Amino acid sequence: MTIKDVAAYCDVAVSTVSRVLNNHPDVSEDTCAKVLAAIAKLNYIPNNSARDLVTPQGDSIGVVVRGAENPFFTPVIRAIEARCELAGYTMVLHQIPAGADEVAAGAELVRSKRLRGLIFLGGRFDYSQHEANALGIPFVCCTNTNQFGDLEKTAYSSVSIDDFAEGFKATNLLVQRGHRRIAILLDSVTDHSVSELRYAGYCQALADAGIPLDTSLVFQTVAFSMPAAFERVSAYLAQSQDVTGIFAVADTMAIAAIKALHNAGLHVPQDVSVVAIDGIEMSLYTIPTLTTLSQPQETMGEEAVSILLDVLSGTSPNRHVRLETTLREGETLGVCKN
Amino acid sequence: MTIKDVAAYCDVAVSTVSRVLNNHPDVSEDTCAKVLAAIAKLNYIPNNSARDLVTPQGDSIGVVVRGAENPFFTPVIRAIEARCELAGYTMVLHQIPAGADEVAAGAELVRSKRLRGLIFLGGRFDYSQHEANALGIPFVCCTNTNQFGDLEKTAYSSVSIDDFAEGFKATNLLVQRGHRRIAILLDSVTDHSVSELRYAGYCQALADAGIPLDTSLVFQTVAFSMPAAFERVSAYLAQSQDVTGIFAVADTMAIAAIKALHNAGLHVPQDVSVVAIDGIEMSLYTIPTLTTLSQPQETMGEEAVSILLDVLSGTSPNRHVRLETTLREGETLGVCKN
DNA sequence: ACTCTTACTGGAAACGTTTCCACTCACCGG
């Protein structure tokens, strides 16, 4: 069933059918109606590959998600897909393990699919010119931003919160309530991920409060995983219970930490306060409700697509967008009693 | 940068380059090496549209997810994508609102992308021959199965648990511990979704135990949403607190219910027991840990793709696969004290 | 009645592949 069959069926040229298909202006009403009827009757479906072939550009946008098991990404991805759809693009989702190299995965995706742009979710915040060249198409780094480098010169775009500032803010929530034994629960401080920036904010907040950094309170885990976070906190509590506040860089980890505290017989927030960053829906329903700096997940996804479309259309150069969190006050933050 | 450029660059015919690209046997080692070098040097990327055009079949499998905000689907989708990738297919994900019509969405997807098969996640369990025809390509209904119709004659495949039996089992967990005021928290009992079957199992379990069905204990909500479940349970508790057991057809709803109970001053499981079906990771970390019948999420996704590939290759006709749940014993199930 | 527009339509090239067919050349056996 091709355009030719349709053309033959209603005795017009293929070009006429094509015009009808693409809403071209100069085609008479009768012809248009006739063709439309034939299309419906024959249940004709245009072949997108052929269309893609002749039109210069593809119509797909790749999304590489590192650590998609984190429910934080779900609304972001949904927003991206919706926005892509609206703009006539197809979202091609590719999920990679938390430890994997998203640039390599992205390059592979570019190579095998017909992508016009790429969005990285949960990757690093830092990409070299060389990596950008290797990718060869515009890309947006979503959910984290390089705070250290010179953003003006980057060969890519980004949309994120100010991770340093938010890490600082979260830690400060604890500091202001008198906590001094404040642990941080994070991924890795050296992989150029969001953890590194939030950790820097944590360090700054401690420093400003005159609290020396105690590395035994830096709970590094892997992959934002709940089991890992649970184990790490449990292991610490088995040794010592002097911690009074925990700043988790992700809601999921915070929830796992609360469970670990609970299992160790500690109460939140009476014995230990917990704050996090993310604002996933689930953390509204934990007991106690999580206090967290909520990220605008939908907006992030939408903004990522918007930026990409702008760059693709040449409307604007690469840019870096910072969004605000909102403090979602839960029940896990209390005054330090010690 | 096309295959012609590569051919010109190393002074061979395009057909030769094509052969190298597709690992055809009869091409000499020297030529092969020469072409490969040129490809690398020129950074040539084959145009998939052109390839798709000439090869008879597309390489995409569509996945329509209804209510993707449910974290239950996350591992399923990941498994589907991994399996597609392995088989050389591209997964095209399309998320639709909980109330939407997945067949219409699927048809639209088939129309616009170049799909070979389709997987429905979280849709209905029942599809008519007419709908199958309209879709025009093989599809798998994943996560639920028609228990009422004659499966042998269906024009589609499915992979799921035995929703009726599991609904029965879950309810029985409560019955066996002496509960008689057992509520069910579900979506809609009449939309041919998973809720309907689990509800039937619930009714059966009650009937077997000689407990009359009390429709005021049937908590219908919409869209498996946590806020809706929370509101529904809260509203009931504001009227009456005589319920001693709740069977939630999804973990998410159970978690919301537990929160509602907690806010109403009731303890789980001392005052009210809660059981659910799903087994999402998060429910291992709730306080108390959720007792749930855990579905093999990865296996479901993998199986869905396997079936689809078999049907596509003609290896086997449409088939219906039933998987087993495993009881994940948490802390939300207790003996009825009344 | 003749040209000039205007409105529409048809024909054909082009997009970048794959694959079939035909061709060349070296080599082998007779």
Place this chain on the structure above:
DNA sequence: CCGGTGAGTGGAAACGTTTCCAGTAAGAGT
């Protein structure tokens, strides 16, 4: 020395579109 074989290669058709260009017919203006 010659026909046959087979490996390697080139040429060209085909896939289903879009779009440019040319063409036709009708209607308007002279």
